[in-house]
Every structure is written in C-alpha cells, then in structure tokens.
Amino acid sequence: MTLFFTEMWERFSYYGMRALLILFMTASIANGGLGLDDVTSGAIYGLYTMGVYLFALPGGWVADRLIGLKKSVWYGGIIITIGHFTMAVPGVFSLFDGDEAVKETLSGLDLYTFYAGLILIVLGTGLLKPNISSIVGQLYAEGSSKRDAGFSIFYMGINLGALIAPIACSTLAVYDWHLGFGLAGFGMLLGLVQYKLTGHYLDGKGDPPIAVTKVEKDSKKKLTQIAWIVLLVLTVICILFFTGVIGLNAPRLAAASNNIIALVAVLYFAYLVLFGGLDRGEKKKVGVLAILFLFTALFWSGFEQAGSSLNLFAERFTDRTLLGYEIPTGYFQSINSLFIILFAPFFGAMWIWLGRRQLEPSSPLKFAFGLLFLGIGFLVMYFAAKVASSGELAAPTWLILTYLFHTFGELSLSPVGLSLTTKLAPKKYAGQMMGMWFLSIAMGNLIAGRIAGVTSGGTVEGLQQMPQQYLLIVYITVGAGVLLVLLSKPIRSLMGKVR
Template sequence: MPSQLSQKHPRGLYILFFAEMWERFSYYGMRAILLLFLLDNISGGMGMNAAEGTAIYGLYTASVYLLSLPGGWLADNIFGQKKAIWYGGIIIMLGHIILAVPAGGFLFFLGLVTVAMGTGLLKPNISSIVGELYPEGGARRDAAFSIFYMGINLGSFFGILIVGYLGQKVSWHMGFGAAAIGMLLGLIVFKYGSARYLVGLGEAPSQRQLKEESVPVSGTNKAIGYGLIAALVIFLIALQISGKLDMTTAQGLAQGAGIIIVAISASYFLYILIAGGLNYVEKRRVFVLIIFYLAAALFWAGYEQAGTSLQIFADRHTERTVAGWEVPSSWFQNFQPFFVLVLAPILASLWIYLSARGKNPTAPVKFAFGLTLLGLSFFVMVAASNIAITGELASPFFLTFTYFLHTVAELCVSPVGLSSYTKLAPRRYVSQLMGIWFVAASLGNLIAGLFAGGFDEKNIMQMPALFNQVAIFTTAFGLLLFVFWKPVKNWMGGIH
C-alpha cells in the first residue's frame, strides 16, 4: 500500500504528513486535558468554574488559529513557509515545556500564549506547501489533502490517548511534557525530510520575487486601507467605552475577542476586494472564500464542542465504567480521529473515482453535506441530554454516534476547504488567505468555548435546548448551501 501511494503522490507529502502528525499529537493531546485541568480543584488543577474555564479554553484555541493570519503574512513576506514551520515548531515545543513546569498561574498562561504563537506560525504554512506540491489542482490535490488529514488525525489519536491518560491518571504536568516530546519528534522529521524532498518549495521570497508579485497601490487605495484600519480601531474603542467590551472577566474577554475576530476578518476581506489589485475573476473567487469562511466558522463552532460541552457531557453525564475501570473522559475525543483514520482513505478514493466519471460533488455541495450532518449529530445529543436531565447516565453510544457523524461532516468540510483556499486564493495572497481560513476556525473555537460556558452546573435542564440551537443553525446553513450551490460554483471561475 505505501509503495502504491508513493507512485501517486510526491514523497514530500509524507514528510509533511509526519511533521504535521507530531505537531497535532502535541496540540490535541494538550487540548484534551486543558479544560479538565482548568476545572480540576482536587488534583492540582486551576479550580475554575465551568463558565470561566470554558471561556479561557475558547480564548486559547481561538488564539491558536487567529495567529495564523500574521503567521501567513510573515511567511509570504519574510521567512518563507519552510522557515516559518521550523521556527513555529520550536516555539510550540518551548510552550509545552513551560506548561510542564508546575509553577502557578502566570507560568501556565505564559505557556499557553507561547504555544498559540508557535502554532499560528506553523499551521497555515504547512498546508500551503501541501498545495504547492500539486500546481495542477484537481481531485488529486483534494485526495492529497485527505491523506494529509489522516496525518493530522493519527497524531490527534495518539496525542489524546497518551497525553490524556498521563494527564488524568498520573499528573497534569506530565501530560503537558509528553506534548513537548511529540513536537520535538515533528521538528526532527521536518528538518531532515524537507532538505531532501521539499527542495524549491516554501522558500523565502527574494527581493526580485516581491517586486514582481507586488501590486501597485494607488493613493486612493492606500487611503481606503488606512480608513478601514482607523474605522476598526474607532469601533473597538467605542465598544470599550460603552461597556460592550468588558475585559475584567474571562467571559467578557472572550466575547470581546469574538467581536474583534469578526471585525478583523471583515476588514481584511474588504481590503483585499477594494485595494488588493484583484481582477474581476479573482474578486468573484474571493467572494466564494467569504462564503466558505462563514460556513467553516459555523462548522467549527459545532465541531469543537468536542473539547467543551461534549467533554463536560462525557465527564459528568455519560456511563464510562468498563469491567470496573473508569475510562478517562478525555478518551471520548478520540472517536473523531479514529473515525477519520478509517474513513479518510475511503472518501479520498471516492472523490477520485467520481471525478474520473465527471460526478465529483463541487466544494459548495460538500460543504452543504458537512454542515447538514453536523446539525443531525446535535439532534442525537438532544436525545442524550434528555436522558441526562432525568439523573441517569447516558449510554456512551450517543457520543460515539455523534462523533461518527462529526467525522463524516469534517471530511466533507475541512480537507475540501483547505484545498479550495489554496486553489481559489490569488497567488500573492495564498498564505495570508490560508491564515484567514484558520481564523474561521478561531472564531468557531471561541464560540464553542462561550457556548459551553452556558452549561450551568446547577441547572442541567437547559442542555437539550442548548444542543438544539446548534442543531438548527448548522442544519439550516447546510440546506441554504444546497439551494445556492450552482451560483457559488459559477463564481469559482472554472476551478473545481
């Protein structure tokens, strides 16, 4: 099997596969125990309440993806993608080492900030190089991103398994230390593999390249750009003065961050459309990227409940005892990467099979499938929470089936979205727009954290209604995309 895959895909894909695998081992492993550590008041955790803990969790996971935007800019304009990945990996490893030191709140939050900064530098750029391996685009690139996605989930599976067990059963900080070791292994793979199999890809732009690819910006366009920035600053100051942004609590800080993310994203898209020097076809494609951005933000807001509301449900309202041994609640998050590992090769082959027969669904249709399936999964959780409010523990099969639907939905959205952004983005903005794709994940993660903060520990009766909200919103957006997929496809300008 590996030799057959090697004939179809360049070896550089597998270097990126394993480098990303170890980076995701560190990220998802630490993420699996983060909220539990924040809520724990018995075994050396932070002892926060659910609202405060989930807000901080949402801020952290949102920051990880939000920082992808400056990370993409630095790669496009200064480092190049390969150096950005290398420096980002080193910073991530240092962050996990800081987290492994049991030295109080300040050092812990310093570690979170460090990991977020490193991930913002690494994450968009490794995906950009995957796209560079397939300049011809098409179904082969989609299949490559599905294979790459298997690496993400393989790392996630073992990260949650190992770090989750060490964190919950041995020591929180030993779990954080294991995440640092995972990132070290990823750095070793990338350092030696990229020198041989990624030659000429992801290099720092030379002055000549920058000059050739730069777009002359008129005085009017500059004024528009500065005006957008000034309007954003004035808007944020007005919100702060009026009391709409309350930075004195974790929840208020998270809400303010959500407003800032939406404002930054809107300003960035407006700037590219107005002052980015795009032609008519490129502008239509950017409009498609905006639609995919909104769909992705909504998708991740539901999908990332795995680390927040679904983690709380697994920990407090799900039967977890097997043969007298209590399964760590963090292990339930492993259903997602496990199902991806099983289903990703099947869907990757399916896209190629359908493409060869001219029947491969377009990206808008795949997005619509994904959002609709995600919505259906939360109707399953409505049923599970109706059992929980009676005082009984829900069967683990509810979460299992929910995560199965999440996985099929994820494979219709995430690898397809990654591929679409690399194909539709104007070449001079590709890393920056990859950053915007991850900003959508940032917004979704933040919403997921704020949503879980609504889980009042003293009033579990609200759970069915909360899950029902997610189910209705995501299903409705998915159906809307089904209705309008043809106009969206036309705006893609012949790119599939």
Template sequence: MTDASVRGERTFFGHPWGLATLFFTEMWERFSFYGLRGILVLFLIAPPAEAGLDMDEGTAKALLGVYMSMVYFVALPGGWIADRILGARRAVLWGGVVIMLGHVSMAVPGGAGFVYLGLVLIILGTGLLKPNISTMVGKLYEGQDDARRDAGFSIFYMGINIGSLAPFLVGWLGEKVNWHAGFGAAAVGMGIGLLQYVLGSRHLRGVGEAPGHRLTPDERRTLARYVLGGLALTAAVVAILAGLGELTVDAVTVALTVLALVVPAVYLGYLLRSHEVTDDERVRLRAYVWLFVGAAVFWMIYDQAPGPLNVFADEHVDLDFFGWRMPTSWTQNINPILIICFAGVFAWLWTTRFGRRVSTPHKFAFALVMVGLSFVVMSMAAAAAGGGRVTIAWLIAVYLLQVFGELSLSPVGLSVTTRLAPHAFASQMMGVWFLATAAGDAVGGQVARLEDAWGDVRYFLTLGAFTIVAGAAMFAFVRSLRRLMGEEHAPPATGRA
C-alpha cells in the first residue's frame, strides 16, 4: 500500500496523481512526434505528382536521422534552461507550445520553407519539453525507494508508446488524404496535451516550479552576450555558405552529425572535471560514459525504423489485404503495439528477485545483442524479397527483437540517469541521456546512405553483426561497470536502476 493511498489521496495505478498529468502530456507529445516521424521520409521522397518534395532517398534518410538527432540533442540546453532560468514546469509548457506551432507550420501547404521551419520549431520545443518532463517524473519520487521510482517510470514509458500509435491516424491522413492533413492532426494532438497539462498542473505538488540553480543577474547578462554572439556567428556562416552555393541539405546534415558527436564528448569531459561534481559522483559518471556509448550504438540501429525499414516496407513488403493496401506508415505501429504487450512483463521481471540479480550493464548488453539480431533478421528478409515482396511477418519478427532490446534499455536508461546524476546537474543529465539518442540517430542517418551502395542484405547484416559484437563486449565488462556504479557487493535495488 502506498503512502498516498494511506492518506486517502487520489492515485494513478497506485502512484501520485501528478504522474497522470505527466503521463498524458508525454503521450500526446509523442503522438505528434511519432505521427510526423511515420510519414516524414515518405513525404520527402514522394514525387510532386503526389504532393511530396521529391528528395533523393539517401538525402531524405539522412535528413530524417538528423531531425531525430536534433530533437534529442537540444534536450541538453533544454535541461540547462530549466535548471537555471525557467524551472521544469514552465519549460514543459513553453516547449509544448513551440512544438504545436511547428506542426502547424508543416500543415501549411506552402512548400519546403514551411516544412523546414516546422522541423526547426519542433526540435526547439522538444528540447524544452522532453528532458524536463522526465526529470519531473523522477522528482515525484524523491525520498522513495528505487523500485517504486522505476515502476513509475515504467508506467510513464507506457504513455510514450500509446502516443506512438499515432501513425494509425496521422499516417492514414497523410498517405490516403493529404500529407499536410496528417501534419495538422499532429498539431491537434499536441494541443490536447497542452490543455490537460495546464489543467492538471495542480497535482504536481510543486515539482518543477522553480529553477534548481537560478542564474544571477551577472550570469544572465553574460548568457545574453553569448547567445547574441552565437546567433550572429551562425547567421554569418549561413550567409557565406549560401553565397558560395554550399548550403545544401547534405552539407547541413553532415555538419549537424559532427555536432551531435562532438558536443556529448566535450560535455561529458566537462562534467568529469567539474568542481560541482563530488568524487563519488565522478566515479559513477565514469560508468555512465560506457552506458552512454552503448545506448548510442543501440539507437543508431533502432531508430532506422522510420527510414530504411519504412522504405523497405513500402517497396518490399506485401501490404495488400483483401484488395486494400495498408498505409506503409502503419508498419511503424508494430513496435509500440509489441511494447504495450510486453512492457508489463518486463516491469514485473525487473521488480522480482530475477530483476534484482540482473544489473543495468547486463540489460544494456542484452539490448545491444537483441537489436543487432533484428538487423540480421532484416538481412534475411531482404534476401528473401529479392526484387519482389515478402510477408509482413518478417517485420513483426524484426520489431519483436527490437522491443525486447528497448524494454531492457530505454526505461532503464531514464531511471539510471536520474540515479547517477550529480546533484548540481539533475535536469542537464537527463539532457545528456538524450544526447546518446542524438548521436546514434545522427550517425544512423548518415550510415543509411550506404544502403544503396551496399544493397539491403549486406547493409543490414554488417550493422547487425557490429552491434552484436558491441553487446558481447559490454557483457565482458559488466563486473567493472557495476563496481564503478557501486553495485559490486550488493544486488541492484531494481532492474531499472
């Protein structure tokens, strides 16, 4: 029985009702994100006769990868803004507003300019919302044991995957009615999420109301100078490249990929040397660096679903059922449906004695092996397809393996980040966690360019084998990682720690 139930307070599956507010906010934000993600690459490569942008397939995959990368990349400054300026609660609110405006921009059939503006707005808004809403979930459980906090994150994670079923509506509208109608549906979803967030904020018990380390007036003035200088420098570089004719989509995606790799390396190095990090926190951070690298490799493979796997489904999977062709984007729903089916099973496993014997590094290593095997299966599907089409059962098998990996890594990563975060960088560390996704997605987008040159079979098999080897290497160093995390002489408090 929970403390809240003893006091007679309203609960959400036995957890604080504030979790419901954050659950549904995240659910609708993910609805807008995954709805767009499910049709974006299809829209980009569609010919003008189908109201698409007629973009080269390799460029479209790279753009999709960089877009997803930047969505997570800006989580770091988003966490910093919450920590130092807005507070998590207002950061989530304003982030949701900007996201909604981004989808509205994409719903306007005004050409590529509105599309690029919309993507930029969605990126900026998600940077404010995504890390801070996860941090607020963790704050709801301050002073409580790790197992209860991890169970809360598992429930929260279910909201993410319910929202990711958006392609059923957004995908159908986009492919069967009009691309921009699909984008408009994503905007409406974010609007619903904002409304319930505002109405439900009273249940958050003051969580996230004030910045953890508010900037002093001098720091604000310094920040303003740096921001203005950075904007001026960026504008000058863009103007020069445009004048030279070098401001292409390909050039931008490559530059942003480099940024997605350099920034986390520099920032993690800064944290390890920061005087605000204690010696004990620094030791735990060393373990976190290796978990970060493992997560980046995982997302490099996993987040190719809306790119190479989506295009493969469109070109090589039989989607006809009794004379009706299923929208290609609906194949993106296989993953969240399987997650919804298995999330409860994994949550139970990680809170039983079995889960307590399996450490966080074990789970990360297992996740890498599973996602690697999924691409081995994809190579088999590609070989079976040849120049024709294969049954959708192949994709179901691929996504099933990926789901086993995701449920072993993603909610666990959210939880371990809140546990290992240095006190002075709580919100920012959630941003660091999302930088792993940013790095993986950016590299994955560029790697996807190799698919045309290598062919599907070689492409999927090579990446799958590489990831399996990475998982085996992490298994080999589990004991060292547990020692750094302080878990060597005792079982972990929970499977999601």
C-alpha cells in the first residue's frame, strides 16, 4: 500500500507535467508559454525524457552503496516536489499582472525556473524510480507466487496516476500553465506525506548497506557527503548551462547525445563479449540483448511521440469540441493509461492461454508484434495528417485509434523486454544489463524528441509534408518489425533454452 500510493503520486506528478511540457514550450509568450520553435522544443523534450532514464543508473548506485532504497525514494520525492514547485513559481508572480515591472521580471524568470525544475525532476526521478521498484521486490520471498501479483498491483498504481494526472493538470493549465505544474508538485507532496505516515510497513526493507568497522562507517559518511556536494554543484551548473546555452543549441546537443549513447552501447557490448569473461552461451545471450537494444530504442522513439508530436497534433489539428466545450489538449495523454488498465489483463491471460497450448510466440516475435502495432498506429496518423493538411480539423477518433494500437505494441514489447533482460543477462552483469535496458529507452526518448521537431506541422510547408513524414515512420517501424520476424529463429537459437 505504501509503495503503491507513493508510485501513483510520483507518476501523477510526472505525467501531469509531461502532458503540458511541449505545449508550454511552443505556446507564444503572449499566451504564457516560452515561444520556442518546434525543433528546439522537441530537442529539449527529448533531452529531458532521456535524462529521466539515464539518471536511474547513478540513482541505483547511490541507493545500493550509500543511503539505501527507502531514503533514496524519500529524497528523490523531495527533489521532484521542489522541481515541480520551481516550475510553478512564475505563476505566483502572474497574480500581479497589472505591474509592468513584475511582468518584465516574470519573462526573464520563467526560463530559469523552467530549466531548473526540469533538472531537479530528472535528478529526483533518478533516485526514486528504480529504487521503489526494488523495494517491491524485497517484500516477497524469492519464488513466492505473491511477487507477480504484487508487481501487478504496483503497475496498476503507475497507470492510475498516469490516467488521472493529465486530466487534472491540463484543466488547471487552461487558466495558467504554472497552476498545472504546481498541481503536479502537490501530487508528489501528497505521495511523500503518505510515504512518511505509512513508512513503518517497510521496516526491514530497503535499508542502507551496513558498515561494520569504524573505517567503513567513516568512509561511507565522507562518500555520502561528497555525493550530495557533487549533486548540488551539478544542479547549479546544469541550470546555468541549460538556461544560457541549451535554448539556442538544444537540437545540436540532442544530436551529440544521441551519438554518444550509441557509441557507449556499442563499446559496452563489445567489451562484454571480448573481455567480460563470459562463456560461449553467455556471449550469445549478450549478443541477443545487443540486437534487441536497437529494436527497443526504435520502438520507444515512435511510442514516445505521444507526449510530443502527437500532443501537438491534438493541440493544432484535432477537433476537440464536445457539446460546445473545448477539451484541453492534455486529456488525450490519459488515453494510453486507460487502454493499459483495460487491456493489460487481457494480454497477460492471452499469453498464458497460448502457452498452455504450446502456441505462445517467442520473445523476439513479441518484439516484432510491438513494432508492427506501432507502425499500424502511425498508418492511422498518416490519414489523420492528410485531413489536417487539407485544412480541416481531424476527428479525435484518429488519435484514439493511434493510441490503441500503440498500447497493443507497448503490451507486446515493454513487459516482455524487461523480463527477457533478467533472463538473458549473465548473473555477474545483471544490474548492468538492466542499466542497458534503461539506456535503450533513454535513446528512444531522445530520438522521439528529435523526430517530433520535424513532424509537428508547425509551418505551412511542414503541414503539407506531415503525411509523408508519418508514412516514412510507418515504413521504418513496419520494416523493422518484418525484419525481426525474419530474424526471430536465428535469435531464438542464440537464446538457448530461454523463450
């Protein structure tokens, strides 16, 4: 219960703010936004969502080596809350709209508080997100049948928060963007309160590593102090750097980050195979993970268009009028979570039913299905873009159908990939292999932001090109899915007995 509600409110804060993020960046200054162009906004969005997954790696290290899982969740939640409230600060000043001096101060303040808030949320999520899941795992004995049920309930908390948040935060953002950001922070604050009040249920779980000797205790204390100082200095540097540099060079930085992640992945897998001390079977399994790394990054680069280009499509080219009322754009961000809640039990039951009849597809085939469903979703968007490029508003059913197929893709790939990573990873590299799974998602999120900048139809020329751009995404994702179907048998042979 403690972890369910903490995670629910953390996801409330994350998805509530994410629903507003690219809309706020691209909104004109006159309408309370930052007035950034689509390419820059998409790059910043990609860098932010990439950072959320990248910082899960040092966040896990801090928990394992220094302060423990429970404290990491607590401090992470505090940093996230401060981040959201930082983004909401200009909303307080907007109460004094009549004062021209305050207006001038506000326009300069907004950029600093925006980047500062994003950086704090990235750092806080890196501490909280990986470690709260680890505590869930500690609640149950190894091999207990309750473990899967516990994670299923926990997963429902994630989607419940993601379902409610875009609706709640977008409703307030209609009046002021910063009210939406503030509500996201208030959600995380509620999560912290209940985490502290019910924390006694976690006694004995997620505690810090035990230092036995005085030398160990002193060393751990100094290392913890250094870690907090480094975190503080890094935050200040990032805020200054982002505010002064990223606004102008975000696309270039996103491209460089993309190349760096790709290079790190190639070098790491090569090192593991050549110098990792693995036997022949383990090398084959690492090879499978390296292959699936590419397809995973490709999947998330399409799926994560939900918060960027598809969000802008809902804002600019979708008829959102219902019974004379204009539905806030962010409401569409709840559709995926609603479909997850509705169809996740069905997919789970379907795999079990097929497994009993020896008909369950292999994991590589499930990956392929995920990419094919993703491609079908973008095929729907091709027709929606044709409507938009003709000068008419598209019906909301186009986006709803797209999210439906994308959800089917997510259910085919995401839980399967997570499970397969734990099965294929060599035991002595299990944590690092999970880190590579997060790295593939980070890379996909970064690419998603870059794609969004050129598929958003922000200019007349861009609008006319939008159908062909979506069709190109269809060719790439469906082509990758078909390729993976053809490669599934060779990949299966490399996996050994693992399905």
